[in-house]
Amino acid sequence: MVAKAKKTKRDLPEALAKLADEVIAAANKGRTPSLDIPVRSLANVRFNEQKRYIEMGNDKQEREFFNVNMAKKFMQTMCVAAACRQLEDEGKTTSIRDLFYMIKHRIDGSSENTVDDQSESDAVIEDLEVTAQFIREELNLFAENKGALAGEITLVDSGDTIDGRAVGSGGWAIPSIVEQDVIQFKKCSAQFVLLIEKGAVWHRLNQDKFWRKHKCIILHGGGQPPRGVRRLCYRFVNELKLPLYVYVDNDPWGYYIYSVLKQGSINLAFESQRMAVPSARFIGLSSFDPEKYGLDKKATAIGLEEGDIRRAKEILAYPWFQSKEWQKEIHNMLANGAKFELEALTNKSISFVTEEYLPRKIKEKDWLD
Amino acid sequence: MPSRKAAPPVVASKIAPEAATRRKPEVKRVTAQEMAAKQRDISVAEFFQKNRHLLGFDNPRKALLTTVKEAVDNSLDACEEAGILPDIKVKIEVARSGDGTMPASPAQAERFIVSVEDNGPGIVKKNIGKVFAKLLYGSKFHRLRMSRGQQGIGISAAGMYGQLTTGKPTKVTSKIEKEGVAHVFEVSIDTKKNEPVEHETSTDKWDREHGTKVTIELEGRYQKGKGSVDEYLELTSIANPHAAFKYVGPEGPPKEYPRGVDYLPAAPREIKPHPYGIELGMLLKMLQDTKSHWLSGFLSSEFVRVSPKVADEICKAAKISPRARPRDVMGKDAEVLYKTLQTTKLMSPPTDCISPIGEKAILAGLYKEIDGDFYTAVTRPPAVYRGNPFVIEAGIAFGNKGFLPKEGEEAPAAAAESELPLENGDEKNGSKRPATLAELRKAARIKEKLAKEEERGPELARLIRFANRVPLVYQQTACATYKAATEVGWRKYGLTQSRGSLPQGSLCLFVHMGSVWVPFTSESKEAIADYDEIRKEIRLALQECGRRLGIHLNKIAKAKYEMSRRDKFALYIKEVAEACGKLKHKYGAVNVEKLKKQLQAVAEKVTGGEDTEAELNRKENAPSDLENTIIVTEKGIEGAVPEGLLPAKTAESAPAEAPAAVEPEKKEVKGKSKTKAKGKGESKPPAKAAQAAVPDDIPIYSGGKQVAGKKVKGKAGAAIQPQARKGGKGKSKQKELF
Ligand SMILES: Nc1ncnc2c1ncn2[C@@H]1O[C@H](COP(=O)(O)OP(=O)(O)OP(=O)(O)O)[C@@H](O)[C@H]1O
Numbered sequence A: 001m002v003a004k005a006k007k008t009k010r011d012l013p014e015a016l017a018k019l020a021d022e023v024i025a026a027a028n029k030g031r032t033p034s035l036d037i038p039v040r041s042l043a044n045v046r047f048n049e050q051k052r053y054i055e056m057g058n059d060k061q062e063r064e065f066f067n068v069n070m071a072k073k074f075m076q077t078m079c080v081a082a083a084c085r086q087l088e089d090e091g092k093t094t095s096i097r098d099l100f101y102m103i104k105h106r107i108d109g110s111s112e113n114t115v116d117d118q119s120e121s122d123a124v125i126e127d128l129e130v131t132a133q134f135i136r137e138e139l140n141l142f143a144e145n146k147g148a149l150a151g152e153i154t155l156v157d158s159g160d161t162i163d164g165r166a167v168g169s170g171g172w173a174i175p176s177i178v179e180q181d182v183i184q185f186k187k188c189s190a191q192f193v194l195l196i197e198k199g200a201v202w203h204r205l206n207q208d209k210f211w212r213k214h215k216c217i218i219l220h221g222g223g224q225p226p227r228g229v230r231r232l233c234y235r236f237v238n239e240l241k242l243p244l245y246v247y248v249d250n251d252p253w254g255y256y257i258y259s260v261l262k263q264g265s266i267n268l269a270f271e272s273q274r275m276a277v278p279s280a281r282f283i284g285l286s287s288f289d290p291e292k293y294g295l296d297k298k299a300t301a302i303g304l305e306e307g308d309i310r311r312a313k314e315i316l317a318y319p320w321f322q323s324k325e326w327q328k329e330i331h332n333m334l335a336n337g338a339k340f341e342l343e344a345l346t347n348k349s350i351s352f353v354t355e356e357y358l359p360r361k362i363k364e365k366d367w368l369d
Numbered sequence B: 001m002p003s004r005k006a007a008p009p010v011v012a013s014k015i016a017p018e019a020a021t022r023r024k025p026e027v028k029r030v031t032a033q034e035m036a037a038k039q040r041d042i043s044v045a046e047f048f049q050k051n052r053h054l055l056g057f058d059n060p061r062k063a064l065l066t067t068v069k070e071a072v073d074n075s076l077d078a079c080e081e082a083g084i085l086p087d088i089k090v091k092i093e094v095a096r097s098g099d100g101t102m103p104a105s106p107a108q109a110e111r112f113i114v115s116v117e118d119n120g121p122g123i124v125k126k127n128i129g130k131v132f133a134k135l136l137y138g139s140k141f142h143r144l145r146m147s148r149g150q151q152g153i154g155i156s157a158a159g160m161y162g163q164l165t166t167g168k169p170t171k172v173t174s175k176i177e178k179e180g181v182a183h184v185f186e187v188s189i190d191t192k193k194n195e196p197v198e199h200e201t202s203t204d205k206w207d208r209e210h211g212t213k214v215t216i217e218l219e220g221r222y223q224k225g226k227g228s229v230d231e232y233l234e235l236t237s238i239a240n241p242h243a244a245f246k247y248v249g250p251e252g253p254p255k256e257y258p259r260g261v262d263y264l265p266a267a268p269r270e271i272k273p274h275p276y277g278i279e280l281g282m283l284l285k286m287l288q289d290t291k292s293h294w295l296s297g298f299l300s301s302e303f304v305r306v307s308p309k310v311a312d313e314i315c316k317a318a319k320i321s322p323r324a325r326p327r328d329v330m331g332k333d334a335e336v337l338y339k340t341l342q343t344t345k346l347m348s349p350p351t352d353c354i355s356p357i358g359e360k361a362i363l364a365g366l367y368k369e370i371d372g373d374f375y376t377a378v379t380r381p382p383a384v385y386r387g388n389p390f391v392i393e394a395g396i397a398f399g400n401k402g403f404l405p406k407e408g409e410e411a412p413a414a415a416a417e418s419e420l421p422l423e424n425g426d427e428k429n430g431s432k433r434p435a436t437l438a439e440l441r442k443a444a445r446i447k448e449k450l451a452k453e454e455e456r457g458p459e460l461a462r463l464i465r466f467a468n469r470v471p472l473v474y475q476q477t478a479c480a481t482y483k484a485a486t487e488v489g490w491r492k493y494g495l496t497q498s499r500g501s502l503p504q505g506s507l508c509l510f511v512h513m514g515s516v517w518v519p520f521t522s523e524s525k526e527a528i529a530d531y532d533e534i535r536k537e538i539r540l541a542l543q544e545c546g547r548r549l550g551i552h553l554n555k556i557a558k559a560k561y562e563m564s565r566r567d568k569f570a571l572y573i574k575e576v577a578e579a580c581g582k583l584k585h586k587y588g589a590v591n592v593e594k595l596k597k598q599l600q601a602v603a604e605k606v607t608g609g610e611d612t613e614a615e616l617n618r619k620e621n622a623p624s625d626l627e628n629t630i631i632v633t634e635k636g637i638e639g640a641v642p643e644g645l646l647p648a649k650t651a652e653s654a655p656a657e658a659p660a661a662v663e664p665e666k667k668e669v670k671g672k673s674k675t676k677a678k679g680k681g682e683s684k685p686p687a688k689a690a691q692a693a694v695p696d697d698i699p700i701y702s703g704g705k706q707v708a709g710k711k712v713k714g715k716a717g718a719a720i721q722p723q724a725r726k727g728g729k730g731k732s733k734q735k736e737l738f
């Protein structure tokens, strides 16, 4: 657990106490306690055309205590809430893994544990976030951190000054909480931000000091970018007014990563407003790139699998992928019947990405919105 | 066999000379004169020797049982006819063997002295000899009425078997009401003439007002388990809960089978035969014996459902004059008459001549002798097969906990024996010979096979069968009751059953057929013949019992499910309440303990409330909506327990602090001793002895809170009940007043 810098604005204990109030009120009236938990599924999200991000709907699900299918989850929700309250009282934050261990114990008079697997407490945390309307960072929780940054920026991380141009080959590890009270931006000479899907490609770019030549910040999130990375991107765009380019594999998963960054995720739709970057641009890999950049298709194409095709069709239907360009992009991938990894570009020459591909893309504004 | 006679000499010469002589038998022609020289009376002794299997004396073990059975059946018949609640004592003692030595143990004994004593009306002095020492002498043959005995053979046959195997006469003591003394006789049978020989008579002051005691010494074998005397008495006491038995066996403490109901079954009415129910031979005999002068008069007076008008119609159809003398109707005419009787449309016979045991009494019988959690009984409306009215009754005793005795702990031995020739006696000449090696091997094989089946197979329901209140213990699978029981789809009622067999589980199925004429598959009266009408009635009765059991099991299953939910909620309540405590800390604190209790109350409410516990534990006054059903749980007994049935030893031994004033309606109650807990056959001390040893029972009626005239369930009783039931001590159920 790490010491917490500052109290959140809204009163967390008061909000959490409301959960207990429901239980107490129900007990007094002799009815089954139940919590209204917003539904976290595609059915309960809506694409806000104006704001251009995913918003959560109003569907709620009753989680009843005295229902065999829900009793355990109900109990877990209360336990997680109590643990968060304890963190708050003690002024600590902890990882969601630690929280799992905080609440895990044998239930008196049984051979059953409160929780057996972290996935159970993780799901309950998400429920609690949407129910109490506090994001997990405000609940004093953070996910394991993941992702690195390098480039034309100087920032302060918990009081330590970090010069993005002097972070070595590994870069600066992006913490999971990047709020103002932890991270402050000091100086920035970058012109844009490049978010790369994969650590390996990021390394290639960092090695070539791509950020120096092109005056940018490069970061990666090790696959699906964690909340810290997403939130940092959001701050770069909104506070430093930098454009954000997303550079991912040419496959449905890559599209999805881009989409989460841009519009927010279905699971945590309620957080879109403080995470989504509707202006993010999809710079590559496009399904048209192999042709355009003369890649050796035979050597680099990977056949689409059934799951890919299904996923691609799902994405085709998302309201936020309805632009003509996007439909063309995805249809083209399906027509190709192939996907391409970022590494495919390396097949041309080792520094093809840094010296030719990306500069040309940016210059030609060859991206999707 | 033409080859024998037609064998050509050529062939004969080719085979060995002895074989040849064997193959050429002397074909002896017998003349009528020669035959006449051989024609003579067959002595009853000879007849008996040849037919003892028909009479139930085919092996020593069965002989012992049959002897007890014949005497007990007679006692019950006599008491019932005289309107007396039977009190019967049965005693079996080991006797010296033929060589004068005393056997080391009852299991090794070869001779026994059986005595059966009743409180019946007694037998008049001049008839005693004939009753006990003349075959085919009795009071029940010449009438059509529901009774155990019929032929007038039973007890004399037992006496003769004793006489033939040990040479000892039958001892009889009999006393008639208001005669100051009892007559003591020693009678034996003149086996040539089938006439009694009275050896000795004396008189005795007997402490009984009236009654009969018969003592027979016989060759037998004592063995427990299936087909034993113990089992027979247990079963008899189930089907005859109005009778009380005391049994002193050759080993172990005496047993008591107390009375379950204190009223006699309604006396069955005698009826005339129905034309559909008679055979041609019977018709011929009736035509000869009748006092009627005209055929039409004969028909309408000797049969039920034949009015004078119908009688005339029958005569017309048979083309015989209604004025014909019955004695003259013979041969072809008689046959035509018989056929006409069978084909004329007639009303079914009246059925009110049948006296069923009754649902309440069956419940009482099952409840007092079999440990279980659920009992139910069904008496079907009377029905008719082939002109004979009959009634089927069925019952179930079911134990959740599986404490019914397993059938067969001793069954392998019993079964093996029944398939074996007598081990120590040859049927033909009564001489002793040891079993041959091959026979012993065969027995061992059978035993092993049965033991294996025992090990593997699941516990099957025990089927107990009765005909006119007499238990049937042999030939189960040949019996209509068995066929019907296996035909019922028990799975519907929540039991396991493999195709074509009895259901599984700790279950006892009771089936009784009462009729003026029970059709048996053979003379040995061991299995009820399979008539469609009978089988259907049995099935319907069992189905109704099964349906009730199903309802009960369903309720239990539902209650168990609700209870498991409740338990689960209860586990989480502490977690949730404590989380609430933490969440409300400094934000309007909460009383965690109170919250837990409140949540617990809600959890109980949503899981069926008190009904759930009631179903599982039979909480106070939980209603039972099943008709004629008793449900027993640790907390008490529910249901249609007949008044006066449930004797509480506790009441008997209740101390002074349970004043009569508290329960003015408290009845005289009797102790009961269940002998059916696992490991049956183990004799338990009689209830009375047990009572003295179990003073814990006393508090049931202390406190004086019970209200007279209402169903009373003492709290203290609830606590004691399970111990008493499980402990295998003299068990008793607490008295309940309805
Ligand atoms: N204990 C008894 N008390 C009074 N009467 C008896 C008693 N035992 C026998 N009897 C009389 O003696 C008769 C003969 O008895 P027995 O057992 O030989 O024949 P049954 O009972 O008539 O027919 P079954 O051969 O079917 O037993 C009976 O019919 C009955 O009248």
Ligand SMILES: [Mg+2]
Residues within 6 Å of the ligand: B070, B073, B074, B148, B149, B150, B152, B153, B154, B155
């Ligand atoms: Mg008899």
